[in-house]
Structure formats: structure tokens, C-alpha cells
Amino acid sequence: MKTLEVVPLARVEGDGGITVTLDGKKVKSVTLDVHEGPRLIEQLVKGMTPEDDINVVPRICAICTLSHKYAAIRGLERALAIDPPEKAQLMRDLMMLGENVESNSLHTFLLALPDFLGYPSAIAMLNDYGDDVKRALRLKKFGNHVMEVTSGRIVHGENPGLGGFGKYPSKKQLSEIAIRSKELVPDAVRAVELFSSIEYPEHSEVETTFMSVNAPNKKFGLAGDSILISNGKETDADDYKKLTSERVVPHSFAKRSVYKDKSFAVGANARMINMGKRLEGQAADLFKENYSDRWLRNPLLNNLAQAIEMVWALESMPETTEKIAALDDPVRAEPTRISGSGTGAVEAPRGILYHHYDVRDGLIETADIITPTAQNLDDIEVHMKACAERLLAEGKKDEELLLPLEMIARAYDPCISCATHLVRLKRV
Amino acid sequence: MSSPKIGIYGFTGCAGDQLMILNCEDQLVDIFGAVEIRSFAMAKSDNHEGELDVAFVEGSISTEEQLQHLKKIRERSKVLVAIGTCACWGGPQAMKLEEGGYEERYKGVYGNAKIAVSKAFEAQPVDAFVKVEMKIPGCPIDKTEFLSSVSKVVAGRHPYLYKSPVCMECKWKENPCILLAGKFCAGPLTKGGCGAVCPSHNLPCVGCWGPTDDLNVSAEYKLLVEKGYNPEEVMQKIKKFGGAGVAKLMKDLKPTKKKGAKK
Numbered sequence: 001m002k003t004l005e006v007v008p009l010a011r012v013e014g015d016g017g018i019t020v021t022l023d024g025k026k027v028k029s030v031t032l033d034v035h036e037g038p039r040l041i042e043q044l045v046k047g048m049t050p051e052d053d054i055n056v057v058p059r060i061c062a063i064c065t066l067s068h069k070y071a072a073i074r075g076l077e078r079a080l081a082i083d084p085p086e087k088a089q090l091m092r093d094l095m096m097l098g099e100n101v102e103s104n105s106l107h108t109f110l111l112a113l114p115d116f117l118g119y120p121s122a123i124a125m126l127n128d129y130g131d132d133v134k135r136a137l138r139l140k141k142f143g144n145h146v147m148e149v150t151s152g153r154i155v156h157g158e159n160p161g162l163g164g165f166g167k168y169p170s171k172k173q174l175s176e177i178a179i180r181s182k183e184l185v186p187d188a189v190r191a192v193e194l195f196s197s198i199e200y201p202e203h204s205e206v207e208t209t210f211m212s213v214n215a216p217n218k219k220f221g222l223a224g225d226s227i228l229i230s231n232g233k234e235t236d237a238d239d240y241k242k243l244t245s246e247r248v249v250p251h252s253f254a255k256r257s258v259y260k261d262k263s264f265a266v267g268a269n270a271r272m273i274n275m276g277k278r279l280e281g282q283a284a285d286l287f288k289e290n291y292s293d294r295w296l297r298n299p300l301l302n303n304l305a306q307a308i309e310m311v312w313a314l315e316s317m318p319e320t321t322e323k324i325a326a327l328d329d330p331v332r333a334e335p336t337r338i339s340g341s342g343t344g345a346v347e348a349p350r351g352i353l354y355h356h357y358d359v360r361d362g363l364i365e366t367a368d369i370i371t372p373t374a375q376n377l378d379d380i381e382v383h384m385k386a387c388a389e390r391l392l393a394e395g396k397k398d399e400e401l402l403l404p405l406e407m408i409a410r411a412y413d414p415c416i417s418c419a420t421h422l423v424r425l426k427r428v
Numbered sequence: 429m430s431s432p433k434i435g436i437y438g439f440t441g442c443a444g445d446q447l448m449i450l451n452c453e454d455q456l457v458d459i460f461g462a463v464e465i466r467s468f469a470m471a472k473s474d475n476h477e478g479e480l481d482v483a484f485v486e487g488s489i490s491t492e493e494q495l496q497h498l499k500k501i502r503e504r505s506k507v508l509v510a511i512g513t514c515a516c517w518g519g520p521q522a523m524k525l526e527e528g529g530y531e532e533r534y535k536g537v538y539g540n541a542k543i544a545v546s547k548a549f550e551a552q553p554v555d556a557f558v559k560v561e562m563k564i565p566g567c568p569i570d571k572t573e574f575l576s577s578v579s580k581v582v583a584g585r586h587p588y589l590y591k592s593p594v595c596m597e598c599k600w601k602e603n604p605c606i607l608l609a610g611k612f613c614a615g616p617l618t619k620g621g622c623g624a625v626c627p628s629h630n631l632p633c634v635g636c637w638g639p640t641d642d643l644n645v646s647a648e649y650k651l652l653v654e655k656g657y658n659p660e661e662v663m664q665k666i667k668k669f670g671g672a673g674v675a676k677l678m679k680d681l682k683p684t685k686k687k688g689a690k691k
Contacts, residue, residue: 036440037439037487037548037551038440038490038548039490039520039521040530043533044524044533048664052665052668055668059444059567060442062568063447065442110471114473120472120474122471123456123472126457137453141453152629152631154448155444155448155568156567156636158634166629166630
């Protein structure tokens with residue numbers, strides 16, 4: 001028995017590792033282990049007011065901070081029957097676009113690309129790919145800027161609240177975002193070029209199921225009240241438990257999800273698979289050029305999906321900011337009841353994030369948070385196992401398995417801080 | 429002179445402080461050039477765990493495995509800097525430090541399932557376990573405060589950290605006082621440096637940088653209660669981020685019966 005380990009799994013957010021257990025030419029198991037310490041946030045917010053909850057829960061993750069804020073807001077607004085004004089809803093769309101550009105640019109260019117080009121980090125790429133590293137930093141900075149203008153701060157901004165925002169941005173700030181977003185489209189298109197020119201190996205290919213939110217009005221989007229499944233089914237977000245039956249495994253502080261006893265995937269590829277046909281503009285052209293049924297099998301293509309999504313996010317900003325600028329600042333919508341239940345489903349950059357709340361007499365009675373990485377963990381392991389088996393069958397040495405396995409895990413853009421609640425190789 | 433050797437590590441938290449380092453887009457290339465980043469797992473693969481001039485540690489400590497790792501980092505680092513509210517105070521996951529009930533909450537999330545990864549315990553700040561030379565709180569840390577601190581720390585000097593509570597910056601910005609309008613705001617109890625960002629958005633300070641060290645927090649707390657703020661509400665609000673800092677405040681507030689004390 002031999003164990004190969006990758007600890008820590010680098011260039012991901014949070015503390016994890018991969019353990020591969022080998023017995024001769026057989027792969028006994030491949031596990032993605034979450035070492036990140038538990039925080040028990042769902043328990044800690046019990047008894048809090050909804051306002052206090054939405055201060056705390058975004059701290060689950062810095063990269064997905066606005067996704068957590070928004071999922072909590074949507075869940076609590078449904079629970080307390082709050083009807084937010086149009087301007088607030090548009091602001092939420094804009095903040096999610098900013099977070100999407102920030103996270104996708106960080107992951108594609110800076111965290112994933114070094115593997116495909118053979119470098120240990122983006123910094124090591126500076127001499128040969130300096131322009132691309134600078135493109136990434138420009139995009140990331142702009143994504144951060146949009147998050148700052150909408151949420152009040154680059155990370156953990158408190159401006160978005162129940163029923164509205166504390167303060168709305170000026171027309172000048174909004175028009176600057178519109179102008180800059182148009183200027184940066186070519187940088188995002190370059191990311192698509194880079195990731196579409198890569199030859200993706202077939203060793204990890206296994207057909208899987210993909211889930212995403214169903215954005216309203218038949219548009220591509222990052223929030224919705226129902227969930228689309230790549231098998232053609234649709235489920236109300238309130239029935240999320242039917243989609244994500246959670247369980248605990250011994251090698252991880254992250255819980256796991258399965259759908260009909262099988263793994264499934266969430267993320268930019270899932271959004272493209274379920275909603276890609278709804279894209280418009282250059283993003284639609286890039287999607288049509290690059291999409292194939294391989295997307296249903298190969299997790300590495302998530303990087304390409306994220307790049308196309310960045311183009312969509314930038315192209316969507318001018319229309320969104322114009323609409324926001326045309327509306328007067330509204331008063332905050334108030335709760336119309338003090339008890340109730342509700343689920344918020346939003347698309348964090350790495351997939352669907354659910355926040356479910358039961359509120360009684362104005363205080364949180366139960367909170368249930370299911371993160372995209374927790375939903376993806378089983379699927380990551382399925383693809384890593386297939387990859388390890390095929391590479392061994394091809395006669396690869398044990399150590400040669402490690403980078404391909406890491407690349408699969410990284411392709412899902414795992415967010416281990418979020419999932420809490422990563423490669424070791426073992427030979428038997 | 430060789431470049432100072434730096435390590436950047438993350439424990440239990442949201443990785444927001446490491447992300448803020450990556451968010452220094454305009455300075456990132458220069459930082460990576462001026463110091464030798466030996467270890468930064470979130471950003472790169474070729475990490476070497478050896479002697480360090482400065483270790484920056486984010487996050488609270490909540491498992492046995494983390495504690496052992498932290499001790500090793502301490503042993504091989506000349507200076508250890510806690511970055512972010514979780515490393516400095518424990519963060520949101522330490523909000524019930526004074527109350528106990530950890531086992532029950534753990535069961536509430538994981539049930540009776542056995543997790544073999546490592547033994548977990550109630551999160552505590554880094555200085556509960558090892559010596560910490562400096563604390564740079566923030567949720568997340570402020571770019572400017574971090575960058576100015578890094579350049580001082582690597583030059584072997586003590587950084588100048590913002591000392592005043594949030595109220596100071598809030599007054600500079602000429603925001604209307606939220607407390608005077610009758611709504612609780614954690615500004616007077618909270619370390620500044622964020623630019624009073626929440627009050628500047630017409631929102632009360634949520635206390636996310638932890639207790640200020642500029643003043644007597646327990647006296648300020650008593651003043652707020654005298655002014656008519658509900659003590660339970662105030663405590664609930666500042667506990668969200670204050671962790672060990674608020675736990676200490678709660679101890680300070682407990683009536684002690686000293687011999688010879690005036691009745």
C-alpha cells in the first residue's frame with residue numbers, strides 16, 4: 001500500500017490536501033481532505049437578529065463575501081416577506097458582476113493558468129507572460145472596484161442590507177464603471193483565447209450532472225428562485241435539500257452533497273451548460289465557438305467557462321449601471337412579518353450557494369448554509385479517481401499523478417474556507 | 429544584504445487577509461520582488477518551510493493540527509505578526525468563548541459522525557498559544573496599513589498602527605453620529621483604520637476590527653449602558669467580532685468582591 005499526498009493543496013483558498021491510496025495498479029481511493037478548522041457559523045448565528053446574521057455570514061469566505069451576503073439577504077427577505085425596490089435589486093446584480101470578474105480573473109489567470117503553462121505561480125510567469133499577468137491584475141482590480149462601490153469595501157462590505165442599501169453610488173461612479181467595463185472586455189477575451197488554445201487531456205473525463213440557478217427572464221444570471229439541472233429538470237430553491245442531501249465523511253470538515261446518490265457539479269461550467277444559450281453579444285459568440293459536449297465530461301473546461309463568463313459580466317455592466325443611474329434612491333423595504341422561512345440561492349463564482357433560514361419572532365431559529373465547494377467535493381473525487389486509474393494504466397509513475405490530480409481539484413476553483421464545515425497518495 | 433524571508437499562512441477564517449495581500453494589485457509585483465516569499469500556499473506552489481524573518485499569520489486556531497503547525501512556524505520565525513481580526517481576537521467563530529457550549533454546537537453541525545482529520549476545539553486567537561510580536565487587526569486588514577507595516581517590519585522596525593477608535597475617523601468625515609440618533613453603533617468600542625466605512629454609508633459600525641486599545645473599553649461600555657442602550661444588545665453586537673477581546677471585557681465587567689473594597 002502506498003500513499004501519495006499533496007498537502008497543502010496550493011493556489012486554492014483555504015487549507016486542504018489530496019490523498020491517493022494505491023494498491024498495485026489499483027486506485028483504492030482518492031480523497032480531497034479539508035483540514036480547514038471548523039467554525040460552526042450556522043450554530044453561532046442562532047438567536048441573532050437577521051441584521052446581525054448578514055454581518056457575520058459573509059465572513060465565511062472573503063472571495064465569495066458578496067455571494068454569502070446576497071444569499072443570506074435573499075433567504076431572509078423571503079422569510080420575512082420583504083419586497084426590495086428595483087434599484088436595490090439592480091445594485092445586487094452589479095455587485096455580483098463585480099465579484100464574478102474579481103474571482104474569475106484571479107482563478108483563471110493567476111491560480112489555474114500557471115499549471116497549463118508549466119509555472120509554479122503567476123509571479124513566476126512575469127518574464128514570459130508579463131502582459132497576461134498585468135491583464136489579470138487589471139481585471140481583478142476592476143472587479144474589486146465594483147465590489148467596493150456597491151458594497152462599501154473590497155472585502156466584507158456592509159452596504160448591502162435587507163430591503164435595500166445604506167447608500168447608493170453617484171451617477172459619476174456608475175458611468176465610470178460602465179466606461180471601464182467596456183475598456184476591459186478585450187482583456188477577458190484574451191483569457192478566453194488562452195484557455196481555448198490549451199489541449200485539455202482526456203484522462204479525467206466522466207459524464208456528470210450540472211446544476212445552476214435559473215436566472216429570471218430567460219437571461220444568463222447569478223441569482224434565481226429555482227434550480228436548473230442539466231437533465232432538463234427544474235426545482236424550486238426552497239426544495240434545495242432534495243438536490244443536495246448532505247452527509248459527513250471522516251476525512252473532511254466539509255460536508256458532502258449528492259443528487260440521486262451520484263455526484264454533481266456546480267460552477268461556471270454548470271451555468272454555461274444550463275444557461276449558455278441565453279448569452280448575448282461577444283460572450284454568446286465565444287460560447288458558440290467553444291462549447292461542445294466535452295464540457296459535460298471534462299472539469300478542466302471550467303476554466304474556459306469562467307473566462308467566457310468574465311466577458312459576459314463586463315458586457316452586462318453598462319446596461320446595469322445605466323438602469324441604476326436612472327432611478328431615484330429608494331427607501332429601504334421593511335419586513336412585513338416577524339416569523340417565516342426562506343431559502344436564498346445565488347451563484348457564487350464557484351457555484352450555487354444556498355442560505356436557508358427559519359426566523360421566529362424576529363430572531364434566527366435555524367440557519368442552513370450549503371456552499372458550492374461542499375456540493376463539488378464528491379464530483380472532484382470521482383474525476384480524480386478516474387484520472388488516477390487511467391494514468392496508472394498508461395504506465396505513469398506514482399509521482400506523475402500528482403500534478404494532474406491537483407489540476408482537477410483546482411479547476412473546480414475550490415473555496416475551502418467556504419466548504420468547512422486538499423493530495424495524499426497511499427499504497428496498500 | 430539578502431532579501432528578508434517572509435512566510436504567509438492561513439488558519440481558521442475566511443482567507444480575506446491573504447486575499448487583501450493579493451488585492452494589492454498595484455504593489456504586488458514590487459512586494460514579491462523586494463522580499464523573498466518562502467511560503468504562501470494560497471498564491472503559489474513552490475513553498476519552502478524553513479527559517480523566516482517574518483511570518484504573517486491569518487486566522488484563528490481551532491484544531492490540534494493547526495496548533496502544531498503554528499508552533500512550528502513560531503519556532504522558525506524571528507517575528508510573528510498576527511493579521512486580521514481572527515488571528516488577533518479569534519473572530520466570529522470565537523464569539524462564544526466566554527459562554528461554553530462548543531461540544532453542543534459541534535454536534536449541531538456534524539452530528540455524531542467521527543471526523544479523523546484532527547481534533548477540533550473552540551477557536552482562539554494566535555496569541556492564546558504562541559508569542560506574537562505584532563497585531564494588525566481588520567476584517568479584512570486595510571491595504572495601506574498592511575503595506576506600510578510590511579515595509580517597516582522587514583526593515584526591523586515597529587510599524588505605526590492606527591490607534592484611535594472608529595469614531596475619530598467618523599468625525600473627520602463629518603458623518604452625522606448614529607449613536608446620537610439613538611441607534612447602537614459599535615464605533616466608540618472598535619479599533620479604527622477602516623475609514624469609518626459603515627457610518628459613511630449611513631450604517632452603524634459592526635465592530636469588525638475588534639476592540640480598540642486606545643481607551644478603557646469597559647468604561648465606554650458602561651457609558652453606553654448609562655445612556656440607555658440595552659446591555660444585552662450591546663454585548664451581542666460587539667461579541668460578533670470581538671472574540672477574546674470581548675471575553676476579557678466581560679470578565680472585567682463581572683463584579684469582583686475584593687477584600688476591603690468599598691460597598
